Amino acid sequence: MPKTKFQSFIFTLLMVFCMVYAMTCYTIAGKMGGLTYSVFLMAIKEMWIEYVVVFLLVFFIITRAAQKLTFRIFRPGKDNPIFITLSIQCCTVCLIVPPITLFATFFHNGFTADWFTQWISLAFYCFPAALCLQVFFIGPFVRMLFRRIFHRQLKDNAAV
Numbered sequence: 001m002p003k004t005k006f007q008s009f010i011f012t013l014l015m016v017f018c019m020v021y022a023m024t025c026y027t028i029a030g031k032m033g034g035l036t037y038s039v040f041l042m043a044i045k046e047m048w049i050e051y052v053v054v055f056l057l058v059f060f061i062i063t064r065a066a067q068k069l070t071f072r073i074f075r076p077g078k079d080n081p082i083f084i085t086l087s088i089q090c091c092t093v094c095l096i097v098p099p100i101t102l103f104a105t106f107f108h109n110g111f112t113a114d115w116f117t118q119w120i121s122l123a124f125y126c127f128p129a130a131l132c133l134q135v136f137f138i139g140p141f142v143r144m145l146f147r148r149i150f151h152r153q154l155k156d157n158a159a160v
Helices: 005-032 037-046 048-073 081-109 115-149 151-159
Strands: none
Touching: 005 037, 005 048, 005 115, 048 081, 081 115, 115 151
8 A cells, every 4th residue: 555665654653553552452451351441541651662663573574574475375456455455464463473472471571481381372362353453443444544644645646
């Protein structure tokens, strides 16, 4: 969807913000035994280091890797664009969950003897939520928001 580096930067900022905030809410609510209004405030206070790490990973590494994996299977212009979008989303989630849950495990728990089981547990806990949020909620929301922000530029690119 983004056509320029600046658009890619903004798209990634929006997508990563929404995903990290939602996943931080999810993990805090899981630890607290449920979702409360205080979870939303706690998440906005806690999410920033993970936000920076995820943004850097997604912007510089994960997006290209997800596209390469997708374009091994699908061909732009020949295959249905929705399958390409869904494949990129799924590949992105599959590629980002392991490293960010590993980072979160060390960041929040330190390096302990149980780090591996803590990491695997967190990754298995977060993966289904991240995939569902990306495919059904946050992905479509951010793409709609992005189209509204860049509607003129996207329309001009389509006319050329």
